[in-house]
Amino acid sequence: MIWAGVVVASLACYGLKLAGLSLPQRWLQHERVQRTIPLIPVALLAALIGTQTFATGKHLVLDVRAAALAVAVVAVVLRAPFLVVVAVAAATAALLRLL
């Protein structure tokens, strides 16, 4: 089942890239398309952060992941590199679970 998802999602992502190189240029002239598409990753990444921090499956939970996210926010504000942001978040969760 996971394999099917890996293949379908990869095909979908490839199709979206190919569409960009193949669609007529006038699509780019649509001002609304231009304004809207950059907003989509912002909204989706934020939604993913929210749901993966405060939920397990379909249940809302408040656990060490919230503290890990808070530490990650501080790291991002301090402009830490990508790996550092991820590492301090994981370390925070791991340490809090040890307590």
Place this chain on the structure above:
Amino acid sequence: MAAPATPTPPTRGIVRDALGIAIASGAYAVSFGAISTAAGLSLIQTCALSVLMFTGGSQLALVGVVGAGGSIWAGVLAAALLGSRNTLYGLRLSSILKARGPKRALASHFVIDETTAMAIAREDPELSRRAFWVTGLALFVFWNAGTLIGALATEAIPDPKVFGLDAAPPAAFLALLAPRLRAREPLAIALASAVVAIAVLPLVPAGVPLLIVALLISMFGALRKP
């Protein structure tokens, strides 16, 4: 007065920039590989994602959803929705690349954030094309090597929670999101999207919260005044 320094030949500058970007995303790929195997994907599935999908945000979305207990199809949906931005990049790149046939088929695979940024940063179309291909190839190599390293490192760990790896995906998404939040509007959109997604999550099937957020943001983009 000292003689002006010889400018770096443009091609060498491109290679240097491309390698810098490729190494940085190689580090990102290490965390992707670790998160993916921690989420329950096998080593080969993890590496297949990096070879076949080759767009980091979507890959991370897929394994993040699976790791958080969602279904694989909810993950597929998240990956495809996040991948939609590559369509816009492709539209922008097609007049620069002018690729046809098999070349376009290959170029499509490389249409991602980094290659687009490198290509459109150059004014000369020839240099733009070169920047696109060099960055794409360098990234592909480092991205897949990093994935393998991360996946190998985590595969041996019996319980990923001990290392806090379940807290890694939100931090990774945050690091991807942060550069897009330099203005007030995207920040407000991000906060509202997170609140909406959390609020509807207990009420709807897995994956649907992301779909709702994607629909709402599309309506917002279509309806708001310029």
